Amino acid sequence: MAEDWAHRWTRAAEELVWDTPWSRLYTPEEPYGRWFTGGRLNIATNCVDRHAEREGDRPALLWEGEPGDRRAFTYAELRGAVRTAAAMLRGLGVGAGDRVALHLGWLPETVVAMLACGRLGAVHTILPTPLPAEALAERLDDFQPKLLLTQDGAWRHGTILPLKARADEALSAVGGVEQTIVIRRTGVDVSWYAGDRWWHEATGVETCTEPERPEARAAEHPLLATPMANRRGRPVSAVHGTANVLVTASTIHRYGMSPGGVFWCAGDITWLGAQVHGVYGPLSRGDTAVMFEGTLDVPNRDRTWDIVERYGVQTMVTSPSVVRRLRGWARRAPDQCRVSTLRRIVTLGEPIEPDLTRWLRDQIGTGGLDIADGWGQVELNGVVRLDRPVDATRIPEPGLAIVDENGATVASGERGELVLTNPWAGMLRGLEGVGAEDAARHWRRYPGSYATGDVASYRDTGDPHRPELIFHGRLDQVISVSGQLVSLTEVREALLAHPFVADAEVCERSDPRLGRSLAAAVVLATGVSTDNTTTLARDLLDAVREVLGGLARPRALCFVDRFGPELSAEARRRALAVLLAGAGEEPCTLTWDQLLAAAREDPVPGR
Template sequence: MDDSPTNAQATWEGASRRADWTRPWTTLRIADAPFDRWFVDGELNVSSNCLDRHLPVRSTRPAIHWEGEPGDRMTITYGELHTRVETLTRALRAAGLAQGDRVALHLAWLPETASIMLACARIGAIYSVIPTPLPVEALAERIRDFEPRFLFTQDGAWRRGSILPLKSRVDEALAAVPGVELTIVIRRTGQDVAWFEGDRWFHDLTTESRPGAQQEDSSPASLPAEHPLYVEALANRRGDPVSITHGSARLLLMSAMIHRSSAGQDGPTWIAGDAPWIAAQSSGILGPLFWGGETVLFEGALDTPDHGRAWDIVQRYGVESWLMSPSTARLLRDWTASTTRVPDVTSLRHVATIGERADKAVLRWFADDVGQGRIEVADGWGQVQLGGVVRFDRPVAPDGLPDPGLVIVDVDGASVGPATKGEVVLTSPWAGTVIGVHGAEAQQVIDEHWNRFPGRYATGDQATYDADGNIEFLGRLDEVVSVSGYLVSLTEIREALESHPYVHAADVFEVRHPAAPPSILAVVTLDRETSAVGPLETVTRGLLDDLRETLGGLARPRRILVLDRFGDELSRRQRREALAAIATASTQSGASDLLAWTQVVATAGVDWT
C-alpha cells in the first residue's frame, strides 16, 4: 500500500489518541508486508481501556445489561464489572495462567463470558471463542488447532427452551485432544455433569481469589500494541483449519471506531449475535466499553419464548443503536408481519446490518414501518481479516472510520467503469488488519488477499458502481458464504459430500430468497450401488446428518436435490440458477427430490431477468 501520508492514517492517529497508553507509540506505521506494523513501540492494555479509566466518573453507571433466555436478568455497573474482572484475573494468575497463554471459551453470552474476555486481555492471555452448537468432532478440531492451556465451558446452555450439553461435549472432545490443563465450568442450567481431573467450577475458582484469600496481582499488564488478543477460525481450506490473529491495539481501536460510526458514543447498544462472531465482541464489548457506554448481551434465541422477544429487549433496556445481520433483520420483519403486535421501540435511533449482503427492503422497513421516520438505517461492509466493519454507507459519525480507499478492479487489477462487475480492493493502509494467519493453508489465504494485487488488499467480494457512483456489493467471488455471521466453506461441504460412499458427484451453492434468509443447497448424483441402501429419503437424511457431525450444524444444507446426472449443456451459472428455481418452487425443507437432468435444462430456458 502507498506509504505516503493519507487522510486514513490521520484518522488512525486521531483514534489512537483517544486510548490510554502505558507507553506512547513512536511511529504510526511501518510498511512490512503483508500486515505492516502499527503503533510501533506503543504499549497499552485493552481491559484497562475498557474499565479502569472510566471508574472515577462511571463506577456506578451501567456497563452491561444481560438477559438470559429463561428470562433472568442482570445489570452490571462499571465498578462491579471491574471487580469481577480483577477477581478472575487473580484467580487465573493463581492457577498459573500467564501472558501469551491460550484460553478457549466454549460459552454462550453470559456475564462471565465478558469477564473472561476482559480478564484474558488484562493478563495478556490469548483467547478464542468456539461456537456452542458445534458437534464433538468439530469441537475437537477447534481445540486441537488452537491448543489452549485453559478452557471455559458451561454445564449446559439454553437454546430455544432446550439445553445443549456443553460439558459432556467438551469431555468427549478432550478425550481425543490432549493438552488442556484446566477445564473451568460455569454452572448455568444446574444439570448433572461428569467430573474429571483438571475440572474446576468457575464459582470455586473465583471464590478462592476473593478478599481474605492469598492475593495474586490483578493489575493490567502493559502489553505491546501488536500483542495477540484474539484468534478467530476461518472456513477450512482443503480440509485444514486456518485461523487469524487480531492484535490488541488494532482490534481495540477498530472496535472503538466501528462503535462511533454505527452508534455514536452514548445510549445502550445491542448487537444481536452470538459470542464467536467478531462483530458481537467488537460492538458488544470492546466498542461500547471503550467509550464508557452501555451494552446489551442476550443469551438465547430471538424467537424464544415468542417472536416478540427481541422487541421486548429493545424496549426494556431503552436500546438506541441496534446491529444485526441482514438474515436476522429479515426474520424480525417476517415475524412481526405474521402477528398483530406492533413493536413499541421509541428509544431506537439507529439500526445497522452487517455481516452479509445488504437487504435494502428490510432497511426501508425499519426506517419507515418501525421507525416512522425516526430511525436512521445503515449497512456496513467489512471482513474479519480487516478487523470487522470498515465502512457504513450512512454512518452516524462520518469521521468515525477512516476511508479504506475502496475501488473496483478487473482480474488484472485495473479500475472498472460504471455498471461493470469487478472485485473490491482496499487501497489505503488499514490498521485493523490481522497480525497473522496460521494453518497449513495460511499462505493460500495470504496470496488470495495480500499478494494478488501488490500494494492492495483483495477482498474477494464482487461489486459494481451504481448510477450515483456508489459501490454496490454483489456477494463473494469465492465459495465462502456467511451463515448467521459465521463463515461457511461451500467447497468443504462439496468435498465432504463427494468423499461419501453414496455420492458420485456434488455441487453446493447459496440460494437467495425474497422473504427469507439465504440458504445452502446441495445437489448430488448418487453412486450406482446406493439404491441398495434404502429409500431415497433415508439416503439424503443420512448425508445431512453426516455433514452435521463432520462440519457442524451451520454447514448443513437446507435441502439436498438428487439428479440422475450432471450434463454439459449448461454453464455452471445456468445450472445453479435452474436448480435454485426448482428448489424454491417447493416449501419442503431437508428432504430430497429426485430430478431428471432434462428438467433442469428445461427450467434453464426461463427468462431470468
C-alpha cells in the same frame, strides 16, 4: 499516503489510554504492515478500568438469559470481576502468550473471561456451543489451548446443550489442555475428571492478588484468534492484535454505529462481529451494552421488542437474516411505546435488501428510524464501511476500489473485485492453520492493495464521494450466511463422506424470505433405495449439521441421476442455483439434462 488518512487514524488512537505512546503510526511492511510501533497499552484498562475510575456506577452490562433470568454489572463491578478472573487464570499458570479456549454462550462470564485474558496478555478464541464433539476436538487441536472454559450446559431454543459432556469427549481425543473451568449455568449433572474446576469456586477466593493496574502489552500483541471458513477443506484462523482491535472497534462504534447510549448487538458471541462490535466497541467507549443469551423467539416471538423496551435500547446491531425472521414473525408492528427509545439499527454480515430496510423504517420506526448497513470482513476485524455512519469525517478512509483481474479500476456499474487501497489498522496480524498459505493470496494479487474476494459494483447516486456499493457474491467458494462464513467445499465434503453419496455439489441461492442460504444436489451411490427421499434427505442434511453446525446445513436438497463432464464445477453450481432458487425444503429430483439446459440459458456460460 494522504495526510487526512494519517490524521484520522492518529485521532482515533489518541482517544485510547496508552501506557507508552507509539513512535510511528504505520510502517509498510509485508504482508500486513505494522501499526503503532513502540506503543503499549492494555485492553482491560481501556474497556473497564478507566471508566470504573471515572464513573464506576454507570451500567456496563445488562444481561438477559434465555429462560428470563437477568444480571447487571456496573463498570466498578465489571472491573472487580475481571481482576478476580485474571487472578484465577494466573493462579492456574496462564500468562502472556498462552492460549485459552472459551466454549461458552453469551454469558457475563464470557465477557469477563475475554477481558481477563486480554488483561493477562493471553490469546483467546470462542468456540460455538452447538459444535458436536468431533468438530470441537478439531477446533481444539487447531488452536492448541492451555486451558478450556466451558459450561455444564447451554440454553438454546428452550433445550439444554450438553457442553461439558461434549467437551469431555473432545478432550479425550486432544492433548495439551491442562485445566477445564466449568461455569454452572443450567444445573445439569456432569462428569468430573482430574483438572476440572467450577468457575464459581475458582473465582470465589477471599482476596484478589491481581495487580491494581494491568501490565501494558505491545500494540500488536495477539488478543484473539477466530476461525475462518475453510479453504479447499483446509482450516485457517485469523489472529488479531490488541491495539488493532481496540482502535478500530472504538472508532467504528462511536463514529460509525452509535452516537452513545444503550447498545445491543443481537448476534451469537462466536461471531467476530458480536465480539468486536458487541463487546469491545461499546465498552471501550463507556457505553452500556445489552447482551442476550438465547434465540429471539423464546418464549415468544416478541422477545426482541421486550428487550428493547426493558433496557431502553437506542442502537441495535444485527444481521439481515435476523431482520428477515423478525419480519416473518410479525403479524403486526410492535406497539410504538415498546420501541420508543430505538433510534438506529445497523445491519452487518451480508447485504440487506431495500424492502427489509423499508420494513424497519416504516413499520418499526414509523419513518423516524435511522437504518445503516455495514460491510467488513474477519480479516479486517469487522466493519470497515457503513453507508450511513454517525460521523463519516471521523472514520479513516479505507480507499475502496473495484478492479478487474489486472488490477485496473472498472467503470461505474461494472462488476469487479473490491479492494482496499489504504492500510487498515484492524487488519489481522497473522494467519494460522494448514490453509493459511491459500488464504494469504488476498495480499498478493494486486501490489499495494488488499483483495477482499468480494465481487461488487458501484451505482451512481449523484454524489461522487458516496456512490452506492452493490455486492454480488464471492470469487471463492465461501459465502456469508447469517453473518458467518461457510465454505461450499466443506459442505460438499461433508456430503461426500456419507456412505449413500457418490457425488455432490453445493451452491449459494437467494431466498426472498431467508436471504442467502445453501442448496445441495447429490448423486446417490449404486444400490441406495429412493423409496423415501424425505427421510434420506433429512439424514444427509443432518449429517452436515452434525459436522459443520446449523448454518452450513443446506435448506434445499435435490437428487440428480448423474453429473457429466460437459460443465465446469462453477457452471454446474450456477445451473443448480437457477433450478433451486424457488425450491422449498422438501427434496426434489432433477436430471443432468435439466442442469445442462439451465447452463445453456446462463448469461455467463462456463464461468
